[in-house]
Amino acid sequence: MIDESSYDRRRLRQWLAGDARADGVTRRDMLRLLAAAGAGAAGVAGIGATPAAAEGPGIVKPIPEDLFTVRGTNAETRWAALHDTGYHTPVDRFFVRNHTSTPVIDPDDWTLRVWGSGLHGSGAVFGLDDLRALPSVTLSAFVECAGNGRSFYATQQAEPVSGTPWTLGAVGVARWRGVPLGEVLRRAGLGRAAVDVMPRGLDDEFVSGGVNLGRVRRPMPVAKALDDVLLVHEMNGAPLPPDHGSPVRVLVPSWVGIASIKWVGDIEVSATPLYSPWNTDFYRLFGASYPATGSAPLGRQTIKSAFELAWNAEFGAGRTHRLTGRSWSGAGGVRQVDVSVDGGARWRPAVLHDAPRRHGWVRWSYDWTPATAGPAELLARATDVRGTTQPERSVHNTQGYLFDAVVRHPVTVV
Ligand SMILES: Nc1nc2c(c(=O)[nH]1)N[C@H]1C(S)=C(S)[C@@H](COP(=O)(O)O)O[C@H]1N2
Ligand SMILES: [Mo]
Secondary structure: OOOHHHHHHHHHHHHHOOOOEOOOOOHHHHHHHHHHHOOOOOOOOOOOOOOOOOOOOEOOOOOOOOOEEEEOOEEEEOHHHHOOOOOOOOHHHOOEOOOOEOOOOOOOOOEEEEEOOOEOOOOEEEEHHHHHHOOOEEEEEEEEOOOOOOHHHHHHHOOOOOOOOOOOOOEEEEEEEEEEHHHHHHHOOEOOOOOEEEEEEOOOOOEEOOEEOOOOEOOEEHHHHOOOOEEEEEEOOEEOOHHHOOOOEEEOOOEOHHHOOOOEEEEEEEOOOEOOOOOOOOOOOOOOOOOOOOOOOOOEOOEEEEEOOOOOEEEOOOOOEEEEEEEEEOOOOEEEEEEEOOOOOOOEEOEEOOOOOOOOEEEEEEEEOOOOOEEEEEEEEEEEOOOOEOOOOOOOOOOOOOOOOOOEEEEEEO
16 A cells, blocks of 8 residues: 555655656645645645636547537546446446547557666567567456546535536446556566656647646556556457547556556656656645645545436336446445435435445445425435445535535436
8 A cells, every 4th residue: 555645755855855856847836745745834725727628529439418428628428328338337438538639549650668767777668569468457447537526516515616527427437458567667677766657648738727737647656556557458348449548548446537647658667756737736635624735646536426317317206216326436345335315314225236346336226216296316325345434525625626425416206
């Protein structure tokens, strides 16, 4: 297990000593981080700039209205569209989160360069065939945006947040196949001095608030890179599709989606700590409940539940309806789900259709016979294998990350 706050403090000490690199990170961010390392120092409580709006989503696959809600450059899965699907989310309804747009990369031209001061020699270059020739493993895991559920900070808690106003559809579970990142790093000459590993995407540079932040990239500690991270070339038994990172993406199981860099083109392995805007300005928690200088960079996802239902779905009174949904947690599998059909007054257990699964979700169902016509609120509350239960309220952060509270799902009984 990586202790992220001690990791962060160590990096800051190294940066102070002139040992850390931070290309594309502003002086303001570094000052904020340095203040975070000191006890109670005043800092700038910054809100990361919101990604620039695009004219339309640069997404390659069809994104029909019955399956997706378009949000800027992104497409959110409609939960009702998952109702009749199996454990894995089909590609035709898997959410897409793009900082810019999907690049179309010829797999024959693609290479992965592994380089940096954390290697013995000059590094290595892998083509797709080289990568596929290495031993691959298969893993079912969710990819979920750190901001999934963000809109409920505003709608349920009356708290403003910045960023894409996702409901609960910025998550999907796929069957990924790929090569352990550790295998590739070792073949590239991983040295004992390596501390950080930073994959970078081949998509366009990301411009935010008029500032070019460069290509999407985010460092992770070398211990995490060697643990369970994959370089994925297949999704649900087929070559990785363009929108999900073709030909190769990183998969960091159970971590916030930004860690799983798509269209990876190079990986820096560094003997000195690395920073990028994606672990300084973005993907940290800022707000009244956090140090003025922000939390440690986000790692694991939180716990959530969703009904496989449209908002304001209609149900006939006096008949029995089988409600279905899914719950998941970045801290291990979900072991129990309780449902309330009366706005949270009484709770009864749902029937689970999957055993708790690390990195995955559990499907569940609940039979409901509404007696009288009128509006109702359905609630689902998960408990994971560590005993963590979804709270009634989420602790606010300015960028609306890691929403974990029970969502109140409005329906109408007719
Ligand atoms: N190169 C690159 N990688 C990226 C992104 C991106 O815009 N560019 N978006 C990240 C974010 S914020 C998320 S939530 C996931 C989304 O993965 P998906 O589009 O396959 O669902 O990809 C991550 N990897
Ligand atoms: Mo994300």
